[in-house]
Amino acid sequence: MSDEYSIVWTELGIEPRAELFEGKDLNYVAPTTLAEAEQLKQSAKGYHYLAGGTILNWKGSPRVKGLIDLKHLQLEKITGISTEIRIGAMATIQYLADCPALPQALRNSAKLFTSKNIRNMATIGGTATGNFFVSDVLPVLAAFQVDIEYFQDGRKAVMPLVTWLRHKSGLICAILIKHTHRTVFFRQEKIAQMDFPLIVTALGVELNDGKISEPVIAISGAIGKLIVSESGAAVLSGKSPSEVTFEELNAAVQQEVEPTGNVKATPRVKRRVIESHLKAILAELQKEGA
Numbered sequence: 186m187s188d189e190y191s192i193v194w195t196e197l198g199i200e201p202r203a204e205l206f207e208g209k210d211l212n213y214v215a216p217t218t219l220a221e222a223e224q225l226k227q228s229a230k231g232y233h234y235l236a237g238g239t240i241l242n243w244k245g246s247p248r249v250k251g252l253i254d255l256k257h258l259q260l261e262k263i264t265g266i267s268t269e270i271r272i273g274a275m276a277t278i279q280y281l282a283d284c285p286a287l288p289q290a291l292r293n294s295a296k297l298f299t300s301k302n303i304r305n306m307a308t309i310g311g312t313a314t315g316n317f318f319v320s321d322v323l324p325v326l327a328a329f330q331v332d333i334e335y336f337q338d339g340r341k342a343v344m345p346l347v348t349w350l351r352h353k354s355g356l357i358c359a360i361l362i363k364h365t366h367r368t369v370f371f372r373q374e375k376i377a378q379m380d381f382p383l384i385v386t387a388l389g390v391e392l393n394d395g396k397i398s399e400p401v402i403a404i405s406g407a408i409g410k411l412i413v414s415e416s417g418a419a420v421l422s423g424k425s426p427s428e429v430t431f432e433e434l435n436a437a438v439q440q441e442v443e444p445t446g447n448v449k450a451t452p453r454v455k456r457r458v459i460e461s462h463l464k465a466i467l468a469e470l471q472k473e474g475a
């Protein structure tokens with residue numbers, strides 16, 4: 186994993202580390218091409234790509250050496266038709282919430298962000314890249330089996346989001362939704378309205394002749410990173426929704442999740458929240474598949 190992504194953001198802000206810069210002599214550049222942006226990034230340690238800045242600027246001046254602003258790279262558009270949609274990395278969360286071309290589940294998850302101020306700044310690229318401890322939209326994107334288009338070593342490449350999250354390399358250009366026909370449900374839990382979510386759980390499936398295929402169960406907030414439950418998917422695969430029991434699904438997912446506690450909830454509470462999400466989502470799937 187590259188150096189920039191080793192920074193850890195918690196509910197208290199960026200975790201203090203000796204090598205973080207204090208914002209003194211901060212350099213700022215705004216390249217006009219992807220190649221230029223990458224060159225600048227590689228030219229010096231401590232340079233970070235800047236999108237909406239909600240993470241980089243959180244709690245005082247950015248503790249980085251230089252900022253490479255992505256604003257001139259023309260990455261903010263959402264294009265495409267209903268069968269394949271391309272969301273530019275610099276599209277804001279508010280733009281996603283307002284865009285009628287996007288699947289409703291994705292729009293709804295974007296609308297749940299803390300406040301309009303944050304939605305107007307935070308970008309989808311920053312959401313995928315930043316190591317924020319919980320995400321409203323990442324589980325939903327995973328449930329849609331989206332791909333990441335990124336720029337690295339002078340060229341563009343495409344990789345499934347879930348694979349990309351393991352390596353997090355390059356500059357994200359876009360999120361590609363190629364499976365807009367998927368059935369996606371999600372649930373989100375908040376302690377207070379103006380707060381980050383505690384847990385977000387999403388389920389995405391394809392229903393062919395009444396049978397479930399390509400299931401994805403993705404959970405954010407249980408630990409610091411997105412969890413995708415392979416065992417949960419195995420329980421669903423090949424069955425009709427009415428054949429799936431909640432007990433079997435819950436047991437499979439819970440065995441893969443080891444929640445960590447925080448100031449808002451203990452691991453046990455998080456487990457119960459995930460359980461209630463799975464129950465509600467399965468009921469919705471069974472209604473859809475009936």
Ligand SMILES: Cc1cc2nc3c(=O)[nH]c(=O)nc-3n(C[C@H](O)[C@H](O)[C@H](O)COP(=O)(O)OP(=O)(O)OC[C@H]3O[C@@H](n4cnc5c(N)ncnc54)[C@H](O)[C@@H]3O)c2cc1C
Binds near residue numbers: 310357
């Ligand atoms: C006060 C507050 C409230 C929040 N509330 C919520 C909430 O309710 N729900 C929720 O899900 N999230 C919430 N978040 C987290 C939010 O999702 C992220 O802060 C945001 O999406 C990051 O996007 P950004 O454009 O601001 O990223 P930035 O701060 O600009 O960048 C974050 C990281 O990503 C890198 N980066 C950015 N764009 C790219 C790119 N295209 N390619 C490669 N690297 C890139 C940067 O170098 C940096 O390391 C909140 C954050 C804050 C500060």
